[in-house]
Amino acid sequence: MNGPPRFAVVGRVNKGKSSIVATLAEDDSIRVDPRPGTTTEVHEYPVAVDGRTLFVLVDTPGFEDAPRALAWLRSREVSAAERPARVAELLRAYEGTSELVDERRLLAPILAGANILYVVDGTRPFRRNYEAEMEILRWTGQPGMALVNRIGAEDHAAEWRRALDQYFKIVRDFDAFSVTFEERLRLLETFRELRPDARPAIDEAVTALVAQRRRRRAEAAAEIADLLADELTLTEEVAVSDEAALEAERDRLEQRFHDRLRTREEKERRRVEKLYRHGEARFEDKSLERPVFQQDLFAEETWKLLGLAPAELLAAGALAGAALGGAVDLMVGGASFMAGSAIGGAVGGATALVGLGRRFARVRPVGPSGAAGWLLAARRYWQGGRRFRIGPHAQPNFPWVLLDRALLHYDAVVRRTHARRGVIAAEEGSARTGIVADFARAERRELDELFRRIRRSADDPPRELRDDLERLVARVLQRIDPLPGEPRQS
Amino acid sequence: MTLADLIDLEVQLARDRESDRGELLARDKRLLGGDAAKSGSPQSLLARWLEELRAAEPGELHPGRAVAGALSGLRAALVLVGLALGWGAATALLRYTGGEPVNVWDFLLAFVGLQLLLFVLLLSSFFLPLAALGAPLFGIFRGLVAAIYPRLAARAMGSTGDRLADWRSVWHRLRSRRSLYHRVEPWVLLGLTQAFGVAFNVGALLGCLRLIVFSDIAFSWSTTLVQFDAARFHAILHALAVPFGWLWPDADPSRALVEATRYSRLEGAYVLSGARRAAHPEMVGGWWPFLLSSLVFYGLLPRCVTLAVASIRRNLLLARLPLDDAETTRLLRRLEEPEIETGRSAPEAAPPAFPAASPTSRAPTGTRCTVVLWRDVPAGKELEGAVARQTRCSVAAVHPAGGRDYTEEAIDWRRLADGTDPLVVVAEGWEAPDKALLRLLSDLRRALGPRRHLIVLLAQVDASGIRPSLASEVRLWQEGLGQLEDPYLAVEPLRGTP
Numbered sequence: 012m013n014g015p016p017r018f019a020v021v022g023r024v025n026k027g028k029s030s031i032v033a034t035l036a037e038d039d040s041i042r043v044d045p046r047p048g049t050t051t052e053v054h055e056y057p058v059a060v061d062g063r064t065l066f067v068l069v070d071t072p073g074f075e076d077a078p079r080a081l082a083w084l085r086s087r088e089v090s091a092a093e094r095p096a097r098v099a100e101l102l103r104a105y106e107g108t109s110e111l112v113d114e115r116r117l118l119a120p121i122l123a124g125a126n127i128l129y130v131v132d133g134t135r136p137f138r139r140n141y142e143a144e145m146e147i148l149r150w151t152g153q154p155g156m157a158l159v160n161r162i163g164a165e166d167h168a169a170e171w172r173r174a175l176d177q178y179f180k181i182v183r184d185f186d187a188f189s190v191t192f193e194e195r196l197r198l199l200e201t202f203r204e205l206r207p208d209a210r211p212a213i214d215e216a217v218t219a220l221v222a223q224r225r226r227r228r229a230e231a232a233a234e235i236a237d238l239l240a241d242e243l244t245l246t247e248e249v250a251v252s253d254e255a256a257l258e259a260e261r262d263r264l265e266q267r268f269h270d271r272l273r274t275r276e277e278k279e280r281r282r283v284e285k286l287y288r289h290g291e292a293r294f295e296d297k298s299l300e301r302p303v304f305q306q307d308l309f310a311e312e313t314w315k316l317l318g319l320a321p322a323e324l325l326a327a328g329a330l331a332g333a334a335l336g337g338a339v340d341l342m343v344g345g346a347s348f349m350a351g352s353a354i355g356g357a358v359g360g361a362t363a364l365v366g367l368g369r370r371f372a373r374v375r376p377v378g379p380s381g382a383a384g385w386l387l388a389a390r391r392y393w394q395g396g397r398r399f400r401i402g403p404h405a406q407p408n409f410p411w412v413l414l415d416r417a418l419l420h421y422d423a424v425v426r427r428t429h430a431r432r433g434v435i436a437a438e439e440g441s442a443r444t445g446i447v448a449d450f451a452r453a454e455r456r457e458l459d460e461l462f463r464r465i466r467r468s469a470d471d472p473p474r475e476l477r478d479d480l481e482r483l484v485a486r487v488l489q490r491i492d493p494l495p496g497e498p499r500q501s
Numbered sequence: 502m503t504l505a506d507l508i509d510l511e512v513q514l515a516r517d518r519e520s521d522r523g524e525l526l527a528r529d530k531r532l533l534g535g536d537a538a539k540s541g542s543p544q545s546l547l548a549r550w551l552e553e554l555r556a557a558e559p560g561e562l563h564p565g566r567a568v569a570g571a572l573s574g575l576r577a578a579l580v581l582v583g584l585a586l587g588w589g590a591a592t593a594l595l596r597y598t599g600g601e602p603v604n605v606w607d608f609l610l611a612f613v614g615l616q617l618l619l620f621v622l623l624l625s626s627f628f629l630p631l632a633a634l635g636a637p638l639f640g641i642f643r644g645l646v647a648a649i650y651p652r653l654a655a656r657a658m659g660s661t662g663d664r665l666a667d668w669r670s671v672w673h674r675l676r677s678r679r680s681l682y683h684r685v686e687p688w689v690l691l692g693l694t695q696a697f698g699v700a701f702n703v704g705a706l707l708g709c710l711r712l713i714v715f716s717d718i719a720f721s722w723s724t725t726l727v728q729f730d731a732a733r734f735h736a737i738l739h740a741l742a743v744p745f746g747w748l749w750p751d752a753d754p755s756r757a758l759v760e761a762t763r764y765s766r767l768e769g770a771y772v773l774s775g776a777r778r779a780a781h782p783e784m785v786g787g788w789w790p791f792l793l794s795s796l797v798f799y800g801l802l803p804r805c806v807t808l809a810v811a812s813i814r815r816n817l818l819l820a821r822l823p824l825d826d827a828e829t830t831r832l833l834r835r836l837e838e839p840e841i842e843t844g845r846s847a848p849e850a851a852p853p854a855f856p857a858a859s860p861t862s863r864a865p866t867g868t869r870c871t872v873v874l875w876r877d878v879p880a881g882k883e884l885e886g887a888v889a890r891q892t893r894c895s896v897a898a899v900h901p902a903g904g905r906d907y908t909e910e911a912i913d914w915r916r917l918a919d920g921t922d923p924l925v926v927v928a929e930g931w932e933a934p935d936k937a938l939l940r941l942l943s944d945l946r947r948a949l950g951p952r953r954h955l956i957v958l959l960a961q962v963d964a965s966g967i968r969p970s971l972a973s974e975v976r977l978w979q980e981g982l983g984q985l986e987d988p989y990l991a992v993e994p995l996r997g998t999p
Contacts, residue, residue, distance in 0.1 A: 023932075023933075023935075024933045024935055025932075025933040035843070036843040037843050038843065056843060057842070057843075058841065058842070058843050059841070059842045059843075060839040060840065060841050060842075061530065061839050061840055062530075068843075073933075073935075075935040075936040075937055076935070076936055076937040076940070078903065078904060078905055078906065078907035078937070079907045079910075079937065081905075081907065082906070082907035082910070112936075113936070132931075135929075135931050135932075136963055138876060138877035138929075139877050139904060139905045140876050140877050140903060140904050140905045141905075142905045143905045143907075163931070215839075216841060218839075219838070219839045219840070219841035220841055222834070222838040222839065222841075223838070223840070223841050225834075226831070226834050226835060226838060229827075229830070229831050229834065230522055230831060232827075233827060233828070233831060236827075237518070282521075282522075285521065285522070285523065286522055288523075474826075478826055478827045478828070481827040482827060485827075
């Protein structure tokens with residue numbers, strides 16, 4: 012057969028063929044439905060690098076009447092060498108009829124040279140009638156491998172393996188619904204055994220997939236860093252002409268401010284989902300793996316479960332302050348007897364303590380602090396109009412909650428395969444479910460210091476702060492989604 | 502990479518920040534084709550990418566060339582101003598109307614002393630930490646540009662419009678990314694100032710030459726200090742002339758010239774002449790080779806060298822920019838690495854429409870039933886008992902169908918089911934109600950007539966016993982078999998072991 016190698020995914024209806032194709036092709040628009048006959052046509056999914064097709068995955072309709080087709084094949088005695096021709100004869104014999112339609116459609120690409128990926132459901136018991144399908148596939152003469160998918164909860168993989176081993180030289184477990192990226196790569200690498208001449212193409216595809224994954228992770232880090240930088244520097248202002256309107260304006264301003272924070276977070280999520288090609292399946296259900304990140308950004312439970320605990324926040328604040336004070340101690344050659352570290356730590360801890368219990372940002376009059384601020388406020392009061400500002404959000408836990416939610420969302424996105432649809436059962440857990448609580452102390456301190464500096468320069472945050480944040484977030488994402496060949500971080 | 506490229510790169514990065522990554526990937530692959538990796542260095546790859554972008558998106562803002570052009574214009578203006586100032590300074594310093602001769606001290610202080618001092622300060626600002634000397638200068642420069650930038654942009658783009666906002670955001674972004682390129686900035690600024698310096702000295706040189714060639718000038722020197730005699734002054738001048746004296750001996754003033762041109766304003770005459778006019782007219786004009794050489798060597802030449810160094814250094818730094826910040830690294834990865842596409846080649850057809858679930862069948866009236874085990878459902882007494890309990894009929898016969906060997910074609914269903922009602926098909930709910938089953942049920946209906954009851958019982962049968970199928974599976978089967986539109990066909994879960 013000319014052209015790139017083809018791998019036809021075949022099997023009984025509703026055994027997860029399309030799920031496997033959706034996962035391998037990262038295409039969540041592929042229809043995956045428990046109703047039989049969802050896939051009625053042969054669909055090709057080329058895997059192309061820079062426009063060059065390396066190999067093609069072929070999704071096929073399922074076997075629906077295999078015993079009858081096998082009976083037809085056996086109705087005339089033929090030698091082993093004649094069997095592929097006999098299968099081709101079957102296709103011709105029923106051409107133009109409504110008989111054995113699906114069998115003919117799925118066998119056509121195999122007779123044209125496609126390799127076989129035979130899919131079974133390892134959570135259901137093996138039944139002898141499946142041998143009809145395997146026998147037909149053997150009659151085609153094409154090399155094939157069997158994939159034991161997992162649709163339900165039970166485990167009958169062992170009995171399936173005993174049967175499959177007799178018909179296929181390669182048998183692999185492949186859970187299309189929870190397979191990791193690394194397992195996907197391993198399956199692709201197995202294709203090389205099936206088709207040795209396709210080895211360069213498969214290798215190139217694997218390399219490109221790893222590069223793409225790394226690129227996506229870097230892009231996701233940038234998205235999360237942008238989110239943090241934007242939210243930590245967000246401010247809203249309002250002008251009121253008389254004091255009576257102030258209260259109403261204040262509420263409106265607070266609401267608008269928090270809505271903008273929520274909208275910005277939503278935008279980041281959509282962009283990360285899109286990066287990983289989760290365009291169809293939205294993470295809208297509250298019962299995802301880590302349900303907390305789906306709640307409102309300012310929900311009480313969110314703040315209870317995510318971010319850092321008050322003690323951790325105090326420690327982070329004190330450490331950051333102590334680091335600054337320590338720099339002063341260093342500059343004076345230790346003549347301060349470490350007073351800088353002590354004072355810095357105390358001030359950092361005290362700052363973290365202030366407003367620890369607040370979830371929402373508060374409205375303040377616009378203007379400089381101190382006497383100049385009083386003068387400005389007095390002048391505005393005299394003139395009859397006042398301007399109020401809300402933001403940047405000053406609560407010390409705010410960036411941590413935000414980061415935690417972004418990381419949990421990222422974790423859910425990278426773990427979700429493109430075969431999954433609809434609601435996914437939630438994992439139980441009432442303890443803190445966040446990720447940042449597990450950060451090493453040094454990492455927490457680094458991030459805390461960055462958050463402070465970004466907030467301090469809210470009017471015009473320097474780019475390098477944002478870039479530093481991106482680098483730190485990228486390091487965390489590498490732990491969440493490590494790639495083959497990368498050193499494992501603790 | 503040029504300065505224009507660098508600015509356009511930053512603008513493009515800012516523009517792409519909000520764009521969809523997939524679209525960016527597709528655009529860049531389209532622009533560069535499949536040979537991005539062949540572009541060599543990251544700089545040349547980015548330069549090529551920017552060139553393609555400018556050509557492909559002429560409507561977008563690509564301010565690099567405009568800014569580079571503005572810098573060239575500024576340099577040209579500085580050159581013109583420098584030429585005029587130099588010419589003016591030389592004309593003023595060498596002004597001679599036949600009265601008091603021109604004091605060479607003034608010339609040396611203005612064109613050698615002051616210039617050397619400024620030059621040393623300039624070098625210091627580069628060799629000492631920038632924070633000590635250079636940074637304030639740059640701060641002033643940046644402040645100046647920041648102040649006039651919005652007006653310039655508004656004038657260039659008109660007072661309103663998105664373009665103006667674009668230009669303003671460009672300035673903001675370049676300012677926030679300054680630290681990435683701060684090494685280039687001093688050399689750009691140095692190039693501009695030294696272009697002015699070179700032009701100033703060239704203007705001064707031309708001004709001097711005009712006066713020397715087209716007028717006569719009497720030079721002199723004087724001092725109030727008694728100890729500062731001609732011998733000491735000559736020693737200083739000789740030291741100054743060392744760098745160029747070997748090349749042009751006349752440019753090293755002789756002791757005789759120095760002694761002959763000492764001037765006394767009290768007497769209104771050269772000290773040695775003792776008269777109103779110089780005793781040696783060829784001597785009083787003899788200073789010009791030295792003065793011009795000093796101007797060239799201590800004024801023009803250092804500026805030329807600094808200008809050349811600034812230009813070379815700026816170009817080198819631009820060519821060797823690390824381009825390792827997070828955003829550019831991601832961009833380079835996007836451009837260099839192969840893009841893998843795994844999507845569908847053609848859109849999927851609409852899903853088949855499923856009819857509503859089959860209506861509930863009326864209850865059978867018989868006392869014996871025939872059982873068909875579909876697709877290798879394991880037979881056994883337990884299963885027969887379960888069927889009997891649920892249908893309230895004794896099991897008269899059990900037949901397999903849908904198995905590996907396709908035996909049902911040869912079965913005479915009418916004979917097998919004779920005298921029994923209903924006919925029960927037991928299937929496993931996790932299997933799909935496929936076309937083979939639909940055919941079997943159609944065959945059964947044809948054989949048994951329109952009013953015999955057909956019951957499909959769905960179960961999970963394994964070593965642990967018989968369990969009813971899940972409600973979702975039963976629903977699926979009801980939908981699937983509903984397409985037969987058979988009022989005497991029922992689909993139920995097999996309740997199994999009590």
